[in-house]
Amino acid sequence: MAHTVVAQTLPSGVPTGLAGLEEVALRTLGFFVGAILIYTVGRLLVVPTVAGLVRSRNRNNPTIETATETYVHVLVVVAAAVAGVIGAGYGGALTDASIVIAAISLVVGAASQNVIGSLVSGLFLIADPDFNVGDWIAWSGGEGTVESVDFRVTRVRTINNETVTVPNTELTTNALTRPYGRERYRITEQLDVAYADDAELALMTLVETAREDDRVLDDPPPNARIVAFGGTALTIQAEYWVSDPMDVNLVEVRSDFRRRVKRRFDEEGLTLGPASTHELSGDLSVDVAERVDAE
Missing domain, CATH: 2.30.30.60 (SH3 type barrels.)
Structure with a gap:
């Protein structure tokens, strides 16, 4: 006796049984096919093409280039998701304004204020020349x-x-400092010398010490100056430039400079970081009180 399988339909309109499983499988397959197809085309063709156009017009602005790739990639992901929905047979839902508004409200409500602020701030940073x-x-x-x-x-x-x-x-x-440019970096060192020492000799020694390092650039040349008159010492400052900070080890450059400065100052008889001295004057008197024990 033959058996007939009848697909039942729930009150919500969702089919059940073998026919329902087949329909779910087809819709799932349609979603993945549509999404993967659009994403592949966008990732391999659209993103490189748009990025190449932006790169050709903004060769001196790598920020625009990287930002374009990021934002276009996100648009491709969104387009792939929409294509997947259409491929699954739910394209009509996208035309329902109330559903779209509800979805946007859900996304905005789920996102925190900090995330939204960071997104807006990122757009301002990208637009900043x-x-x-x-x-x-x-x-x-x-x-x-x-x-x-x-x-x-x-x-x-x-x-x-x-x-x-x-x-x-x-x-x-917050305030940003960008005084160094893209191809060089300025290193600043401050130190104290005694007032009794030769200040001109100390300044010249700093410049010569900086020039001893092959990693220090000749243009602009190293320089040294007096920056402050302290209570017990003179504060001087050395400035010298190196190439791109990513091409040199700045920690090592600073350490080597300080070692050479210490050695050169010892050779020249210059006092590096003199101790604070204060002269005290006055009188000190002591009164001795006699104690008489009562008998």
Whole structure:
């Protein structure tokens, strides 16, 4: 006796039984085929093409190039998701304004205020012509070379070759220092010498010591100056430049300079970091009280 399988339908309109499983499988297959197809085309064709066009028009602005790749990639992901929905047979839901508004409201409500602020800050950083990938920047939390600007954070490579992810809001709400340019980095060293020492000799010694290092650039040349008159010592400062901070070990350069300065100052008889001395004057008197024991 033959058996007939009848697909039942739930009150919600969702089919059950073998026919229902077949329909779910077809819709799932349609989603993945549509999404993978659009994503592949976008990732292999659209993103490189748009990035190449932006690169050809903005050769001196790598920030725009990296940001374009990031944002276009996100658009490709969104387009792939939409294509998957259409491939699954739910394209009509996308035309329902109430559903779209509800989905957007859900996304915005789920996102925190900090995330939205970081996203907006990232857009401002990308649009800023004075903030670019490859620049050396210094802020209240550190310093380093900008590697990329993403939606939420900016990645910075530090002196120690460590990657730091800095929230975009921190870079847009705090002061940034970028005095070094892209191809060189200025190193500043301050030290104290005694007032009794020859200040001109100390300044000249600092300049000569900096020039002894092959990693120090000749243009601009090293220089030294007096920056402050302290209570017990004279504060002088040496400035010299090296190439791209990512090409040299700044920690090693600083350490080698300080070692040579210490040796040269000892040879020249200059007092490095003199101890604080204060002269006290006055009288000191002591009264001795006699104690008489009562008998």
